[in-house]
Amino acid sequence: MITELRLENWKSFGEATLYIDPLSILIGTNASGKSNVLDALQFLHGIVRGNIKDSLDAVRGSNDWLINKSSDYAKLSIAIGTTYNMIYEYTIVLGMLGGDFLIKDQTIKINGNIKYKSRLNQQSAILEAYNDDHDLELFGALEFMYSTLTNICLLNPMPQLMRGFSPVYTRLKEDAGNVAGVLASLSAERQKEIEDTLTQYASRLPERDIDRVYAEKVGKLGKDAMLYCDEKWGESGEVFTVDARAMSDGTLRFLAILTALLTLPEGSLLAIDEVDNGFHPSRAHLLLEALQTIGKQRNIDVLVTTHNPALLDALGTEFVPFVTVAHRDSLTGESKLTLLEDIEQLPKLLAQGTVGKLSTQGLIEKSLESVHG
Known part of the structure; x- marks a missing residue:
């Protein structure tokens, strides 16, 4: 070190x-x-x-x-x-x-x-x-x-780049624009483990009732991915799914920092x-x-x-x-x-x-x- x-x-x-x-x-x-x-x-x-x-x-x-x-x-x-x-x-x-x-x-x-x-x-x-x-x-x-x-990773998260579809890729870019692609590139077990940690922290953010944070591959070939979160609102506990386009800059930056901590090499x-x-x-x-x-x-x-x-x-x-x-x-x-x-x-x-x-x-x-x- x-x-x-x-x-x-x-x-x-x-x-x-x-x-x-x-x-x-x-x-x-x-x-x-x-x-x-x-x-x-x-x-x-x-x-x-x-x-x-x-x-x-x-x-x-x-x-x-x-x-x-x-x-x-x-x-x-x-x-x-x-x-x-x-x-x-x-x-x-x-x-x-x-x-x-x-x-x-x-x-x-x-x-x-x-x-x-x-x-x-x-x-x-x-x-x-x-x-x-x-x-x-x-x-x-x-x-x-x-x-x-x-x-060495000099992370400069750019929320505007995180809102779109990103190629499935194994290493996080310094602008964090490929967060969804990095999560989707992981094995199913490792992806769930990391997404559970993301959810654990994101659910404690003050402005949203976040129930789950996750990424999914999209398209026939599955070469791209999108970041999603499920929100629960009201007494009914009804779930609303939103993608990265609807997430705030602060939430996206927070998720980018967590993803870096969870996926960078030890x-x-x-x-x-x-x-x-x-x-x-x-x-x-x-x-x-x-x-x-x-x-x-x-x-x-x-x-x-x-x-x-x-x-x-x-x-x-x-x-x-x-x-x-x-x-x-x-x-x-x-x-x-x-x-x-x-x-x-x-x-x-x-x-x-x-x-x-x-x-x-x-x-x-x-x-x-x-x-x-």
């Missing part, structure tokens, strides 16, 4: 480290750098599956701002822990040559020792090293790192920007419960960004060690990452109110300005 992501001169960042736990919360104002962190994960996810151009094209925004304006290179480093107490590290340095991006330098370390180096390349050293002679220890590290980075990292976008505050506890419970059951780490004070308050003080604040240095303008528990004034801040209240009033960022200003 990924334990650390280190950024150097990446987009708005100078130097920063994100610590990743089973559930990690990234907070901060607009333009503080939260999405730039997710972009780094997106790039690392892409580079192990292709070349640098395709990987950069998948990153949000213009590549003109990929390297911090104060430098001529950007460095990303990721640490991956294993159940055998091994630590694998992959570091990649990006630069420009003739107006094009290239990989200037790459290293692969095992327990702090360099096992592979590569310079001036267009693909990941993890892929390159497969073609070279290497020992079994490095081979095992390469396979583990490849699997870990491939299983050991994945699920990252969601503005996880509660479109959610009513009353859903915060339910969303948090799903992220914690299902993530733990399936050994999936979850990283989310949020602005929602209701979600922050739902976390409670026991989650303070897992909250990271993205903020800008008042002198240099560079983005920084600070663990909430490392803020010296935190006890005094918490005496003034909950984390959600402090975030709403901007008191956390102000306390950091006084330190870095």
Whole structure:
């Protein structure tokens, strides 16, 4: 599992480290750098599956701002822990040559020792090293790192895409437009198990009396699928069936997040920007419960960004060690990452109110300005 992501001169960042736990919360104002962190994960996810151009094209925004304006290179480093107490590290340095991006330098370390180096390349050293002679220890590290980075999912559910028929497919797309197709691709036993869990959580949503959530294949060939839910209303308990076209954006986003948690390979990292976008505050506890419970059951780490004070308050003080604040240095303008528990004034801040209240009033960022200003 990924334990650390280190950024150097990446987009708005100078130097920063994100610590990743089973559930990690990234907070901060607009333009503080939260999405730039997710972009780094997106790039690392892409580079192990292709070349640098395709990987950069998948990153949000213009590549003109990929390297911090104060430098001529950007460095990303990721640490991956294993159940055998091994630590694998992959570091990649990006630069420009003739107006094009290239990989200037790459290293692969095992327990702090360099096992592979590569310079001036267009693909990941993890892929390159497969073609070279290497020992079994490095081979095992390469396979583990490849699997870990491939299983990063940056989920951005788009309800408008979930409302139509979707092809039957085994892996959830990042826009979640194929939720119905993923559910319909499962074995009958596994599909029922997942749909029962979806129903269990969806039935607790405040605006609908949902009795069942499910997907079915459609058409003669059964190559497409649609998402449905059965609702019970009134004393008679009469059932009304609606398809995804009649479901709210919030309900569809909620079902997409649950489906990701339930179908991603074990050991994945699920990252969601503005996880509660479109959610009513009353859903915060339910969303948090799903992220914690299902993530733990399936050994999936979850990283989310949020602005929602209701979600922050739902976390409670026991989650303070897992909250990271993205903020800008008042002198240099560079983005920084600070663990909430490392803020010296935190006890005094918490005496003034909950984390959600402090975030709403901007008191956390102000306390950091006084330190870095």
